[in-house]
Amino acid sequence: EAGVAQSPRYKIIEKRQSVAFWCNPISGxxxxxxxxxxxxxxxxxxxxxQNNGVVDDSQLPKDRFSAERLxxxxxxxxxxxxxxxxxxxxxxxxxYEGYTEAFFGQGTRxxxx
Amino acid sequence: xxxxxxxxxxxxxxxxxxxxMNCSYKTSINNLQWYRxxxxxxxxxxxxxxxxxxxxxxxxxxxTLDTSKKSSSLLITASRAADTASYFCAITGxxxxxxxxxxxxxxx
Numbered sequence: 417e418a419g420v421a422q423s424p425r426y427k428i429i430e431k432r433q434s435v436a437f438w439c440n441p442i443s444g445x446x447x448x449x450x451x452x453x454x455x456x457x458x459x460x461x462x463x464x465x466q467n468n469g470v471v472d473d474s475q476l477p478k479d480r481f482s483a484e485r486l487x488x489x490x491x492x493x494x495x496x497x498x499x500x501x502x503x504x505x506x507x508x509x510x511x512y513e514g515y516t517e518a519f520f521g522q523g524t525r526x527x528x529x
Numbered sequence: 530x531x532x533x534x535x536x537x538x539x540x541x542x543x544x545x546x547x548x549x550m551n552c553s554y555k556t557s558i559n560n561l562q563w564y565r566x567x568x569x570x571x572x573x574x575x576x577x578x579x580x581x582x583x584x585x586x587x588x589x590x591x592x593t594l595d596t597s598k599k600s601s602s603l604l605i606t607a608s609r610a611a612d613t614a615s616y617f618c619a620i621t622g623x624x625x626x627x628x629x630x631x632x633x634x635x636x637x
Contacts (some may be wrong), residue, residue: 420571449625451627456565457626457629457630458533458541458617458628458629458630459572459617459626460627461624461625461626461627464624472623472624474624500576507571507572511570513562514543514621514625515559515621515625516577517562517574518562518572518619518625519574519579520571520572520573522570522571523570523571527570
């Protein structure tokens, strides 16, 4: 079975620019997560979708971050405008249903300069 | 904010020794999971223990859960150099949060 696909793998942008990340979860997985992982820290949940509805976005900085999951499948995470502290790895994960085993993509490493 | 804290933050052992890492959490849970992350890679699921279970085994892994103390431990027996990685607990209750992680180095 194909895993969770993320693109791009790497991105370098200047502060105040915008950036978007894409995630294609495992087929049939209803739950999709976006995490931010700063170097040396654990993943921080940004947003959790159940199908195309938001379950938890309490830690999403909504003034600059947005996410959508169209038709309950693919998802995009956008940052606009980016700040230096947004430099991190952005991980997408999916699971068959909430709180069961999550499968992670390779992540997108974002560097804001 | 992180809902789980792990200790130690870093652990270095010789190949063949056992490695134990602990996770403490604050909220009620549905289940608790452990993941491994090799440098620069995504996380890989290791084991899931439900809130009504006290111990679970998978190969060289043994996980315990004490809901009264809100803590869990992961034991890796007969460690190998390939076990070198960061290990995270994931607390699943109302949300799906990860702990701070333990960096394990196994010296050949």
